[in-house]
Amino acid sequence: MAGRRARVVLDAMGGDHGPDATVPGALAAYREHGVPVVLVGRAAEIRRSLRRFGAADEVEVRHADEVVPMAERGGHTASRRRSSLMVGCELARREGLAFVSAGSSGAVVAAAVRTLGRREGVRxxxxxxxxxxxxxxxxxxxxxxxxxxxxxxxxxxxxxxxxxxxxxxxxxxxxxxxxxxxxxxxxxxxxxxxxxxxxxxxxxxxxxxxxxxxxxxxxxxxxxxxxxxxxxxxxxxxxxxxxxxxxxxxxxxxxxxxxxxxxxxxxxxxHGGAALLGLTGTVVVAHGASDAAAIARACVVACDLAAGEAPTPVDGRRATGSTT
CATH class of the missing domain: 3.40.718.10 (Isopropylmalate Dehydrogenase)
Structure with missing residues (x-):
């Protein structure tokens, strides 16, 4: 395992595959890249998945009752205060951590704006x-x-x-x-x-x-x-x-x-997902169809961005543009 890095909050229920992808993804982020992940969602489901993958205390689990459907747009998200998306964003805000979700893009944007807030002047x-x-x-x-x-x-x-x-x-x-x-x-x-x-x-x-x-x-x-x-x-x-x-x-x-x-x-x-620019915190929105490898990558990217660094290169190639 690589050296331990800053924690990342992960919406464990987000995406097409939920804990089937987020739990092994979180474990890979920790075991292979040293990124500690806090999984937020229905604790019983998450812990069942952790046992299935032979893990006990490698990741932290925080409970949230509700799941925001993938088809949901951003308008109703803020009312789901007990959802993994809103609880995860609030935890990230309170503890100054990066947040990752493979949930509906509109819902993630709405939750992040509501909890983290926009930078001054950003509409x-x-x-x-x-x-x-x-x-x-x-x-x-x-x-x-x-x-x-x-x-x-x-x-x-x-x-x-x-x-x-x-x-x-x-x-x-x-x-x-x-x-x-x-x-x-x-x-x-x-x-x-x-x-x-x-x-x-x-x-x-x-x-x-x-x-x-x-x-x-x-x-x-x-x-x-x-x-x-x-x-x-x-x-x-x-x-x-x-x-x-x-x-x-x-x-x-x-x-x-x-x-x-x-x-x-x-x-x-x-690539791990898209960085949500213009907020007071770090948010990465992963592809809805993300598998475990993609979720792990999104967590690494979020960790790097929170530290003000370019994403760790994959296969020796760093994602930078020209310098002309």
């Missing part, structure tokens, strides 16, 4: 994911937190994403692009056009509009979009990588070992 937090590119990574923001933002919110997402790329990933002067249907000025829907008028006046290096293919090309360090589009882009990339891998293996046109390495770069167990 709405945003989910950021560092997507691997040939030159390093591109930060995609918003990756699913706010489906219908205003142009002003998009402009603020740009500043949050630029700060994340600079202060956490080590990009010296991050270039920021606005996702649109064309790189020419004036292209896009009304939201994009309105945001494009605001971004040149923001304290960032605004590149201008970028297109979908620019995300993986590393054209800019930060790509800004609304949460609906960002989530579609992220899942489309994940699906494309899996499809290309399957087709290449079927036709025998590529080295299986190389394909496995490429596929792993884009897998949930590698």
């Amino acid at each position: 709405r937090p945003a989910l950021a994911v560092a997507i691997p590119t040939t030159s390093g990574s591109t930060v995609l923001v918003d990756a699913g937190g706010t489906a219908d933002p205003t142009a002003e919110m998009l402009a603020q997402f740009a500043t949050l994403g630029a700060a994340y790329a600079r202060d956490v990933l080590g990009v010296r002067d991050p270039a920021v692009g606005l996702l649109s249907i064309g790189s020419e000025p004036g292209k896009g829907n009304r939201l994009v056009r309105d945001a494009a008028r605001l971004l040149p006046d923001m304290p960032i290096r605004f590149h201008g509009n970028v297109e979908g293919h620019d995300v993986l090309a590393g054209t800019v360090d930060v790509v800004v979009t609304d949460g609906f589009t960002g989530n579609v882009v992220l899942k489309n990339i994940e699906g494309c990588v899996r499809t290309v891998r399957a087709l290449a293996l079927r036709t025998g046109t590529s080295d299986p070992g190389v394909l496995e390495k490429v596929a792993r770069l884009y897998a949930a167990e590698t």
Whole structure:
């Protein structure tokens, strides 16, 4: 086991698999990376899972009665004061710990805003994911937190994403692009056009509009979009990588070992989830379908971010962008 690190609070009931994924994920985070995890949820279910995996006192358990359904949106979350999501966020706030959940993105955002609160001046937090590119990574923001933002919110997402790329990933002067249907000025829907008028006046290096293919090309360090589009882009990339891998293996046109390495770069167990930017605390939202490996990775990422560090590299590759 690696050296002991700061504790992380994990919503044990969140995600498609609940304790079947969160319990072994928490154990892997502790045993393999030295990250102590506090599991929050229905204590009896959690302890049954711990016994099944041969663990007794390796992780701390805090009880919470309710479970927030995966289909629930953020509006009702705050009323579920006894849910694992709300109890976990409150514990993280009270003890200054990072929080991780694979639950509904909207519900996690609502709970985190209600308990941890926004940083001064932030209107709405945003989910950021560092997507691997040939030159390093591109930060995609918003990756699913706010489906219908205003142009002003998009402009603020740009500043949050630029700060994340600079202060956490080590990009010296991050270039920021606005996702649109064309790189020419004036292209896009009304939201994009309105945001494009605001971004040149923001304290960032605004590149201008970028297109979908620019995300993986590393054209800019930060790509800004609304949460609906960002989530579609992220899942489309994940699906494309899996499809290309399957087709290449079927036709025998590529080295299986190389394909496995490429596929792993884009897998949930590698990136671990999205950082929720703009809060007074550290929150990582893991993929709803996360397995144990992905949950463990999310806990490690949350621990690193809480310490003000770039996420620990996987396979020797650190998720940083260019420094141009």
